[in-house]
Amino acid sequence: MAITILIPTPLRQFTGGKSEVAVEATNVSEALDALTEEFTPLRKHLYTEQNSLRNFINLYVGDEDIRYLDGAETKLSDGETLTIVPSIAGGNTAAEAKAADESPTLTTEEYQRYSRHLILPEVGLEGQRKLKNARVLTIGTGGLGSPLGLYLAAAGVGTLGIVDFDVVDQSNLQRQIIHGTKDVGRPKIESAKERLLDVNPNVNVEGFEMALTSENALELFKDFDVVVDGTDNFQTRYLVNDAAVLTGKPNVYGSIFRFEGQASVFWAEKGACYRCLYPEPPPPGLVPSCAEGGVLGVLSGIVGTIQANEVLKAILGAEGILLNRLLLFDAWTMKFRELKLRKNPNCELCGENATIKELVDYDAFCGLNALVEDELPYEEITATELNNWLNSQSDVQIIDVREQHEYDFARIPGATLIPLNQIVNRICEIPKGKTTVVQCKGGVRSAKAIGYLQDAGFTGRLVNLKGGITAWSNEVDPTLPKY
Amino acid sequence: MIALTREHLDAIKAHAESDYPHECGGLLLGDLDLDGNKSVVETLPMENTAEVETRHDRVLIDPRALMLADRNAREKGLDIVGYYHSHPDDEAVPSQFDLDHAMPVWSYIIVSVRDQKAVDWNSWEMENDRSKFNKEIAVIT
Numbered sequence: 001m002a003i004t005i006l007i008p009t010p011l012r013q014f015t016g017g018k019s020e021v022a023v024e025a026t027n028v029s030e031a032l033d034a035l036t037e038e039f040t041p042l043r044k045h046l047y048t049e050q051n052s053l054r055n056f057i058n059l060y061v062g063d064e065d066i067r068y069l070d071g072a073e074t075k076l077s078d079g080e081t082l083t084i085v086p087s088i089a090g091g092n093t094a095a096e097a098k099a100a101d102e103s104p105t106l107t108t109e110e111y112q113r114y115s116r117h118l119i120l121p122e123v124g125l126e127g128q129r130k131l132k133n134a135r136v137l138t139i140g141t142g143g144l145g146s147p148l149g150l151y152l153a154a155a156g157v158g159t160l161g162i163v164d165f166d167v168v169d170q171s172n173l174q175r176q177i178i179h180g181t182k183d184v185g186r187p188k189i190e191s192a193k194e195r196l197l198d199v200n201p202n203v204n205v206e207g208f209e210m211a212l213t214s215e216n217a218l219e220l221f222k223d224f225d226v227v228v229d230g231t232d233n234f235q236t237r238y239l240v241n242d243a244a245v246l247t248g249k250p251n252v253y254g255s256i257f258r259f260e261g262q263a264s265v266f267w268a269e270k271g272a273c274y275r276c277l278y279p280e281p282p283p284p285g286l287v288p289s290c291a292e293g294g295v296l297g298v299l300s301g302i303v304g305t306i307q308a309n310e311v312l313k314a315i316l317g318a319e320g321i322l323l324n325r326l327l328l329f330d331a332w333t334m335k336f337r338e339l340k341l342r343k344n345p346n347c348e349l350c351g352e353n354a355t356i357k358e359l360v361d362y363d364a365f366c367g368l369n370a371l372v373e374d375e376l377p378y379e380e381i382t383a384t385e386l387n388n389w390l391n392s393q394s395d396v397q398i399i400d401v402r403e404q405h406e407y408d409f410a411r412i413p414g415a416t417l418i419p420l421n422q423i424v425n426r427i428c429e430i431p432k433g434k435t436t437v438v439q440c441k442g443g444v445r446s447a448k449a450i451g452y453l454q455d456a457g458f459t460g461r462l463v464n465l466k467g468g469i470t471a472w473s474n475e476v477d478p479t480l481p482k483y
Numbered sequence: 484m485i486a487l488t489r490e491h492l493d494a495i496k497a498h499a500e501s502d503y504p505h506e507c508g509g510l511l512l513g514d515l516d517l518d519g520n521k522s523v524v525e526t527l528p529m530e531n532t533a534e535v536e537t538r539h540d541r542v543l544i545d546p547r548a549l550m551l552a553d554r555n556a557r558e559k560g561l562d563i564v565g566y567y568h569s570h571p572d573d574e575a576v577p578s579q580f581d582l583d584h585a586m587p588v589w590s591y592i593i594v595s596v597r598d599q600k601a602v603d604w605n606s607w608e609m610e611n612d613r614s615k616f617n618k619e620i621a622v623i624t
Contacts, residue, residue, distance in 0.1 A: 008586070009561075009588055010587050012515070044613075088542075
């Protein structure tokens with residue numbers, strides 16, 4: 001095909017002053033090859049050293065930008081005109097300072113550290129600089145936050161914000177691998193920061209030792225590029241989702257329970273948010289927490305690293321992130337499944353006629369305030385008080401509503417085991433004439449048991465042990481193992 | 484060397500002042516001779532399509548508008564011979580960004596604007612090896 005290439009003035013010095021050059025070619029790529037073969041010095045003004053078209057060179061076939069056609073593969077027909085148009089852009093030195101900020105260069109040490117990334121074309125130098133420039137906020141430094149933080153730091157994410165108000169507990173160490181045995185009793189923020197900087201001292205770790213609340217979330221989120229949800233309760237999960245949508249940030253979600261994990265990327269600008277999937281939380285108490293139901297430690301590692309993977313891809317602008325997809329993983333059967341999600345056009349938060357414009361009271365939204373504000377529908381005592389009762393009164397009995405295997409390794413002396421799911425059927429085993437203290441691990445199942453007994457018409461006096469056997473171990477008998 | 488008239492220069496300065504505090508940009512249309520000397524026949528203000536919040540520090544011309552301007556100029560027997568833009572609250576000196584986006588041969592006229600007044604201007608030309616800009620002699624005709 002005979003093609004005419006229109007040469008802009010700046011490049012005519014390389015074409016012997018010609019403003020038009022005729023070549024034979026069937027597509028754009030061939031036409032440019034023919035042109036630069038004839039006029040070799042032209043090449044470096046059109047192509048970078050990596051042999052890709054310079055980003056300020058625009059090519060038009062007729063009236064159409066080839067970016068909106070098939071790029072360099074755009075077909076040319078006989079007699080067509082290919083116009084080379086250099087972009088025009090200018091900027092002053094103030095923008096320079098900002099631009100330098102925006103794409104930090106790598107130090108010699110960083111080139112070595114990230115060499116396995118740099119040789120991946122999908123990351124490369126440009127991608128590594130994007131990672132260095134990125135600000136990622138992880139909510140929680142627990143089961144998910146641990147592997148997540150470690151891998152993001154290792155990968156060279158420039159700034160990692162970490163939010164946690166908790167203190168490292170012995171029972172965290174089974175899965176929260178960012179903390180060590182020596183850290184028990186320390187604020188999680190402190191031990192996490194120390195570990196992250198040990199993994200990669202180039203990372204700027206910003207620790208926020210506070211609970212994420214409706215008052216501080218928007219302010220905090222707006223300074224970050226990506227938010228990662230490593231929380232373990234519904235109030236915070238909705239808070240993270242809502243604040244991410246309101247500030248326009250992607251929310252990389254993960255959750256774990258027993259052997260099952262979930263992960264997705266909620267990004268309202270591009271797809272579904274958490275509320276599109278679950279407009280409302282389950283009733284309080286229906287879904288047990290990991291503290292009550294247990295969790296396989298390594299599961300948090302698997303789900304947390306899936307989140308880390310998606311965070312990096314979101315920063316790198318990769319295709320194929322977990323958008324509009326809910327990944328379900330079962331560690332016990334070792335199976336992955338995937339559900340397709342769709343943005344809900346009527347979503348109250350991210351839909352077209354969204355009604356939620358600000359953060360709300362998430363305890364109330366999740367039905368938790370009712371219990372706190374109203375009077376408890378049952379009596380409660382502390383472990384210390386129970387101990388006094390046992391020492392001074394004889395008409396007190398303890399019903400332990402945990403499972404057999406929990407009872408086997410730790411129990412309050414004299415407690416009778418009736419697991420929660422059998423409590424109603426075995427109601428006749430509980431003498432009504434005595435004061436009955438009901439107890440579990442932390443006080444949630446026992447409160448539920450009291451409700452079941454009351455509903456079933458139990459007339460004796462029922463008292464809940466606040467904090468369960470854990471409180472007993474803390475206040476009365478430290479030799480009792482905590483779990 | 485570039486030749487332009489007092490009227491061309493005044494038009495460029497007026498554009499820079501009226502768009503302050505944003506950056507402005509436009510084309511220099513004219514003739515290029517075999518020695519690489521340029522003479523301006525027309526100035527053509529272009530729209531700054533950079534995002535509003537960055538316009539104090541950035542100017543971006545839509546490539547399609549540029550392609551059409553180039554075609555119109557060719558039809559009139561003219562060529563794009565250069566490009567002018569303003570530096571609000573900054574020197575009339577090219578930035579690294581300017582260098583990264585420059586082409587050889589073209590004249591780059593930069594106008595420094597402070598407090599809505601065009602206080603300084605220079606014309607620049609990039610070396611062929613893309614290493615730097617040199618100040619170019621501008622003749623007011």
